[in-house]
Amino acid sequence: MKKLYVLAALLCGSFALPSQAQGLFEKHQRTLTLPGGYVCYRTAESIKIDGKLKENSWNLAQPTASFVDISGEGFAKPIYDTRAKMLWDDNYLYVSAVLEEKDIVARLTQRDTIIYHDNDFEVFIDPDGDGHHYFEIENNAREVVFDLMLDRPYRSGGNFMIQWDCPGLKLAVDMKGTLNKSKDTDKQWTVEMAIPHKALTINFTNPLKAGNYWRINFSRVQWLKKGGPEENWVWQPTGKIDMHMPDRWGFLYFSDKTVGQGTDVFKYPYNMAAYKLLWAMFYEQQAYHANHQNYIRTIEHFFLTDAEYKNLPADAKLAIEATANTYIMSIALPSEGVRYTLNQEGRFGVEKIAPRLVKNWMWLRIKKNQSDEEYAKQFNMMKDCGISGVMFEGYDERVYKLCHEAGLEAHYWKWTMNRGEVRETHPEWFAVNKKGESCFDKPAYVDYYRFLCPYHEGVAEYLAADYVRIANLPYVDGVHLDYARFPDVVLPVSLWKNYGIEQTQELPEYDYCYCDVCRKKYKDMYGKDPMELKYPMQSQSWVNFRLDGITHVIDAITKALKADGKRVSSAVFPGPSMAKQMVRQDWGNWHLDAYFPMIYNGFYYERPEWIGRSVKESVQTINGKAEVYAGLFFPSIKDHFEEALDAAYENGASGISFFDGPNEECLKALKAYLVKKGYQIKK
Ligand SMILES: [Zn+2]
Numbered sequence: 001m002k003k004l005y006v007l008a009a010l011l012c013g014s015f016a017l018p019s020q021a022q023g024l025f026e027k028h029q030r031t032l033t034l035p036g037g038y039v040c041y042r043t044a045e046s047i048k049i050d051g052k053l054k055e056n057s058w059n060l061a062q063p064t065a066s067f068v069d070i071s072g073e074g075f076a077k078p079i080y081d082t083r084a085k086m087l088w089d090d091n092y093l094y095v096s097a098v099l100e101e102k103d104i105v106a107r108l109t110q111r112d113t114i115i116y117h118d119n120d121f122e123v124f125i126d127p128d129g130d131g132h133h134y135f136e137i138e139n140n141a142r143e144v145v146f147d148l149m150l151d152r153p154y155r156s157g158g159n160f161m162i163q164w165d166c167p168g169l170k171l172a173v174d175m176k177g178t179l180n181k182s183k184d185t186d187k188q189w190t191v192e193m194a195i196p197h198k199a200l201t202i203n204f205t206n207p208l209k210a211g212n213y214w215r216i217n218f219s220r221v222q223w224l225k226k227g228g229p230e231e232n233w234v235w236q237p238t239g240k241i242d243m244h245m246p247d248r249w250g251f252l253y254f255s256d257k258t259v260g261q262g263t264d265v266f267k268y269p270y271n272m273a274a275y276k277l278l279w280a281m282f283y284e285q286q287a288y289h290a291n292h293q294n295y296i297r298t299i300e301h302f303f304l305t306d307a308e309y310k311n312l313p314a315d316a317k318l319a320i321e322a323t324a325n326t327y328i329m330s331i332a333l334p335s336e337g338v339r340y341t342l343n344q345e346g347r348f349g350v351e352k353i354a355p356r357l358v359k360n361w362m363w364l365r366i367k368k369n370q371s372d373e374e375y376a377k378q379f380n381m382m383k384d385c386g387i388s389g390v391m392f393e394g395y396d397e398r399v400y401k402l403c404h405e406a407g408l409e410a411h412y413w414k415w416t417m418n419r420g421e422v423r424e425t426h427p428e429w430f431a432v433n434k435k436g437e438s439c440f441d442k443p444a445y446v447d448y449y450r451f452l453c454p455y456h457e458g459v460a461e462y463l464a465a466d467y468v469r470i471a472n473l474p475y476v477d478g479v480h481l482d483y484a485r486f487p488d489v490v491l492p493v494s495l496w497k498n499y500g501i502e503q504t505q506e507l508p509e510y511d512y513c514y515c516d517v518c519r520k521k522y523k524d525m526y527g528k529d530p531m532e533l534k535y536p537m538q539s540q541s542w543v544n545f546r547l548d549g550i551t552h553v554i555d556a557i558t559k560a561l562k563a564d565g566k567r568v569s570s571a572v573f574p575g576p577s578m579a580k581q582m583v584r585q586d587w588g589n590w591h592l593d594a595y596f597p598m599i600y601n602g603f604y605y606e607r608p609e610w611i612g613r614s615v616k617e618s619v620q621t622i623n624g625k626a627e628v629y630a631g632l633f634f635p636s637i638k639d640h641f642e643e644a645l646d647a648a649y650e651n652g653a654s655g656i657s658f659f660d661g662p663n664e665e666c667l668k669a670l671k672a673y674l675v676k677k678g679y680q681i682k683k
Helices: 002-021 056-060 272-292 372-384 397-405 459-471 493-499 516-526 540-563 577-583 608-622 634-649 664-677
Strands: 037-042 082-088 092-100 120-126 134-139 145-150 170-176 188-196 213-222 231-234 250-258 317-322 327-333 338-343 348-352 357-365 389-393 409-415 478-482 567-572 594-597 627-633 655-659
Touching (some): 056 082, 082 213, 092 120, 120 188, 357 627, 397 409, 409 567, 540 567, 594 608, 627 634, 634 664
Parallel strands (some): 357 655, 389 409, 409 478, 478 567
Antiparallel strands (some): 092 188, 120 213
16 A cells, blocks of 8 residues: 555656746747747838839848748758748738749639648738737739638637638739749749738727737748648748747838838837747646646746746736636736736737836935025935935925925924923823833933823823924925834834843833823723733733823824824834834824834844835735835845835835935935836826
């Protein structure tokens, strides 16, 4: 029995191995070579379709490269040379071809007989490039035409419609040599055709127009010996003996220039790295389906390697939705504003996607001695680099005005609970720690830690009125709350050494508010004086009491500001889970317009990827009810700038906010980053 298990395990392993060992590009390389392009110019004169190619326009038009074997590289070079040329005017696409030939032969005389039973020349056109609904026109040296339309390629169960006759088609053949006389030696035959634009417009939205692209390919079927096999010589090799692979055809670009009067450089209409990968996945799906009668359902199961990802834009997003019988795969490139899609029938789509809109901020202190010119220069540079607004600590009408003139928002950043200014007027308002010490005269950590008690009568009203007052100052777009919390019951770990303390547990001198008002209020609600709690940090009701105290003040401020139609945001601790533990700040339950969690990774000895986790928690908590901007401490991220920005943006932040920097060089890096990612600034 044991042996059987081993055998089973080995068998399973052998299924998974080949696809992992070999990347998709390598596995399907024959059908993934880059299709060529052709710039098609306007005709200089009217073209007479007689097969002779006498017009100067034909003379000026560049020929395609010589046709090659349909299977591509490594297959024998055709023994006869074939080249095509193309031109266009408002009504026609003109195609000509010169087919070298020692013995010109054509037997078939009936339209729409299977013309490739003779030596022939074939044109394939997919005007809208979606790989479905395309046209095929074939002819032999007797000018006999076989024209048809296909709904899908045969590989996708396509049907052909021979009843379609290209209306208005003009086609002529000329030859240097003799038809059906094998005793002499011929030189070549030429095909000239005018394909009416109107004939190809049914259900197509991509007209024959300057600047547009069509997909096109040419094939020459040549019977070198009786009974075959026939040769297939083509302009763009498909990599298989199958012309019905529109993804492999060339790109035809319609230039507005008249032939001979200047040149356009050919440019691909798609991001070809994304195009190649999407089609590699298509061919992998085909191979997989042939073996398993099922489709690959996740991106992971394609086992993509570095080779497949290497040339994709950094922001490329791959997606798949699949069942056993259908799938739709996509590659979105937000930086290019486009998404490519491909389904199990080989239908290729291009969709425009809206750019991601972001806003970015800076916290700044006002410099009284900085001149107007210097401020104007600084603000204009910030605006140019993708900054949307400033949180100013304090107020100076001159600076706010200059900020506005540069097109930036100006928000008044003011401390909330930390208010030394009322020591004279309301000494009783200050928060008290478990040791009975008040912030009024014995602040924790630093002299400026003058926190108020959130439950003291008059505190919330005073703060609300103060914020309403400053929100109404000239050029103030909103107010920004800071220190909307208790003193730190636990400091960020990097600060412990500054104060010579170990805060592995809550210490009574940093644990507030045990003022008489709070003790009485709590006792009224829960029947117990919090001073009597043996393990206060484990009493959820006592923890919540203080979280709710801050929320109660913030709600009062928010309500007053909203009644006045003002915007309100806050710099908050990361989390919100950490914010609750460290500073009793439950901002997940507030109702502001925006939150700026201060995700200062260096303060917590964390790497930039922690920014991502923290942003994610914040965004999930706020759940679309407000904006979340990732507050970044510039000195902590300057060596991991892009990584830190990725972590913020890719986890759902509405933007970022910088504290303590960045300098001009880094703002320029922000600008380059936004361009690269295709992020645009929200107005
Ligand atoms: Zn209190």
